Amino acid sequence: MNPEKIVFKPIGIIHSPFNNFEKIPRQGRFGEDTAAYAEIFEEYTEGLKDLDTFTHAHLIFYFHKKDEELKLIQYPKGRTTPRGVFSIRSPLRPNKIGLTIVKITSVENNIIHFTGADMIEGTPLLDIKPYVPEIDCYPDAGKGWFEQE
Numbered sequence: 824m825n826p827e828k829i830v831f832k833p834i835g836i837i838h839s840p841f842n843n844f845e846k847i848p849r850q851g852r853f854g855e856d857t858a859a860y861a862e863i864f865e866e867y868t869e870g871l872k873d874l875d876t877f878t879h880a881h882l883i884f885y886f887h888k889k890d891e892e893l894k895l896i897q898y899p900k901g902r903t904t905p906r907g908v909f910s911i912r913s914p915l916r917p918n919k920i921g922l923t924i925v926k927i928t929s930v931e932n933n934i935i936h937f938t939g940a941d942m943i944e945g946t947p948l949l950d951i952k953p954y955v956p957e958i959d960c961y962p963d964a965g966k967g968w969f970e971q972e
Contacts, residue, residue, distance in 0.1 A: 834870075834950065838944060896908070
């Protein structure tokens with residue numbers, strides 16, 4: 824494996840009501856009423872078995888429309904203090920990988936309907952993982968620099 828290059832193949836496409844960046848919620852949690860769906864490619868459809876038994880899932884996707892130059896120091900949205908890219912949730916990342924927890928409303932054949940969308944129409948979906956509170960939730964987790972503001 825060449826450590827300089829990693830290739831991902833999308834497993835599907837996310838369809839959302841957002842055709843531009845201006846109206847996308849800052850995080851999926853702030854758009855809990857925003858319905859969208861993921862169309863899973865046929866060769867991966869069988870892998871959706873039992874996903875409908877979960878209420879939420881992590882969607883891992885590629886920021887395919889973010890062509891801006893990467894800056895390792897950025898200003899978080901609505902903030903005045905610059906922060907390192909790895910301490911914020913900006914879409915301007917070295918590998919342009921996004922992660923959002925969504926609420927699953929239904930799974931029908933190769934379509935996952937969900938709410939909590941913060942992706943632009945046509946976003947390539949890289950992976951899906953079920954959200955499991957006992958594994959994914961750390962009630963005592965610190966809030967980093969958010970606690971300072």
